[in-house]
Amino acid sequence: MMRLIEKGLMYGNLFHVNGQAMADRYNRALKHLTGKETALTDFHVDISGYAPEVGEELGDHLYLNPKGCNRQFILLSIEQKTAPLLEAKFSTSRGILRQFIDANEAQLFALTARDAVAGELVNSVYSVTKPAHLFDIRKIRVEADTTSGVVADAGKLDGMIAEFRARDDAWWDDVLIADMIKLAHKTGDVTRVPIKLGHADYEQENFWTSHFGGLYAFRDVEKPAVISMSEDDLGNLPVGKGGAAIGASERTKIAKFLDDNELVEPIVKARGVDAVAILRQKLDFIVVDVAATMEADLSQVRRTDLRSLARRYSDLLPPEFHTLGKLLRWAEGGGAWPRISSNDPAYFYTLRAKPHKDRDLVNMLLSELSLLDVRQLFICHKELFYARYRSWPDQKKAFVADFLAREYQVDKAGAREALFGSGDAPMEEPLQSAPRDVVEVVGPWGAVRRTR
Numbered sequence: 001m002m003r004l005i006e007k008g009l010m011y012g013n014l015f016h017v018n019g020q021a022m023a024d025r026y027n028r029a030l031k032h033l034t035g036k037e038t039a040l041t042d043f044h045v046d047i048s049g050y051a052p053e054v055g056e057e058l059g060d061h062l063y064l065n066p067k068g069c070n071r072q073f074i075l076l077s078i079e080q081k082t083a084p085l086l087e088a089k090f091s092t093s094r095g096i097l098r099q100f101i102d103a104n105e106a107q108l109f110a111l112t113a114r115d116a117v118a119g120e121l122v123n124s125v126y127s128v129t130k131p132a133h134l135f136d137i138r139k140i141r142v143e144a145d146t147t148s149g150v151v152a153d154a155g156k157l158d159g160m161i162a163e164f165r166a167r168d169d170a171w172w173d174d175v176l177i178a179d180m181i182k183l184a185h186k187t188g189d190v191t192r193v194p195i196k197l198g199h200a201d202y203e204q205e206n207f208w209t210s211h212f213g214g215l216y217a218f219r220d221v222e223k224p225a226v227i228s229m230s231e232d233d234l235g236n237l238p239v240g241k242g243g244a245a246i247g248a249s250e251r252t253k254i255a256k257f258l259d260d261n262e263l264v265e266p267i268v269k270a271r272g273v274d275a276v277a278i279l280r281q282k283l284d285f286i287v288v289d290v291a292a293t294m295e296a297d298l299s300q301v302r303r304t305d306l307r308s309l310a311r312r313y314s315d316l317l318p319p320e321f322h323t324l325g326k327l328l329r330w331a332e333g334g335g336a337w338p339r340i341s342s343n344d345p346a347y348f349y350t351l352r353a354k355p356h357k358d359r360d361l362v363n364m365l366l367s368e369l370s371l372l373d374v375r376q377l378f379i380c381h382k383e384l385f386y387a388r389y390r391s392w393p394d395q396k397k398a399f400v401a402d403f404l405a406r407e408y409q410v411d412k413a414g415a416r417e418a419l420f421g422s423g424d425a426p427m428e429e430p431l432q433s434a435p436r437d438v439v440e441v442v443g444p445w446g447a448v449r450r451t452r
Helices: 002-006 018-033 052-058 078-082 093-103 105-110 131-136 150-165 176-187 251-260 275-293 303-312 318-332 357-368 374-380 382-389 396-419
Strands: 017-019 040-047 071-073 119-120 140-148 199-202 205-211 215-218 225-227 246-249 262-265 352-353
Touching: 002 119, 002 396, 017 018, 017 071, 018 040, 018 071, 018 119, 040 052, 040 275, 078 105, 078 374, 093 105, 093 199, 105 119, 119 318, 131 215, 150 176, 176 275, 215 357, 225 251, 246 251, 246 374, 275 303, 275 396, 303 374, 352 357, 374 382, 374 396
Parallel strands: 225 246
Antiparallel strands: 017 040, 071 119, 119 140, 140 199, 205 215, 215 225, 262 352
16 A cells, blocks of 8 residues: 555545644543543544544554544644545545534634644434444534633633623622633633634435445435445335335446436536546556456556557456447447446446536445446545555556556546536545655655645
8 A cells, every 4th residue: 555655645635743742732632532542743634633543553443433423533723624534434524524614714723723622523323233223313413622621611601791791780799700700711702702613513414334335325315215335134224205225236226216316427428528538548447457467567558558458358358348448439429329228337437426416425326336447436435445456466556556646646626527527515625736755745654744
């Protein structure tokens, strides 16, 4: 995985915690939430404050996500809002944290100047021992405060001030006045500088979860469904009226669900995309997959070389390649329109999400149904990309890492727009400008430090 780390494709854009003072603030929040502490003074955290180095030290990479259900978080700086969310168990978690930080940016900036902010994404479910428990999660509430309880104290002081103003005899209540003065020493003048965190409730409607082998729950659509990427029996699921539980192998049912709810569109008919370029790249990735298993030399390979490899291994190329080849010939204007049914292995390679609020979730699902398209898998489903990357032949690892660094990393926003169209909610934040010397800016886990 070091190849990905060095190219900024893994553990990238994390927030750098450096020095005893910041580490002490982190430790106070960590002990407040978990009862644990770290001896490290140099590490890197994601948007939730999770640090891979600390997880390794503690022997628990879910130390801020007990049972993978109620994500806890530590904010040391509002700069964390641009970081990814690692070890994600729900697709909605990062979006909720980002919205919360954006909605309270001024307050959090002031609070984190003095102390860490610790909190939790709270729902009514404390463990998900059964798949049906996932459907009890409807609303996520963000609860947060500094480790010294400044926000709670400010709330108490607000109440005391309201009581003082409402009571005619408050001037003679020495106890009330003394308590107000005591709290004001901690919070400051809350009448001039209010301390209150708002916008704390968020709906969890359609989402992906890694639990039970991976589930995509679509509840807020006309025809709801749950799509399970595992073939295990999940029992009766409360999908909703008229809803369906669909297995990953039931391709026709998945295709019908996506079409009935108008969630997808064919790449070749999508507005504003270069369908020919997209299809060619998908074909290249398939050729690379086959060539790597045959131990072909993929270093410094060009498109002309890939065409030669396609001819050499034509008998080994999977059905996806041949179907996409027909579609490419039609898109270039020199072939007949191919009829591609949902049973065709290439079917989901030909689709992308339509513009709508769940665009990223649908593209995530499509990436899991078209695994040979490694660029889409990397963009839309990084955890699965990393898991599959570990098992690839070294030739494929090198080719894919070089391609992503060369063709994608230099203009991530442009590449996403070219593939999936523009949208209000980008799949991830752009990285800072690439550093000149990797050694200078890569931490022990490879997180690229910010350059100014």
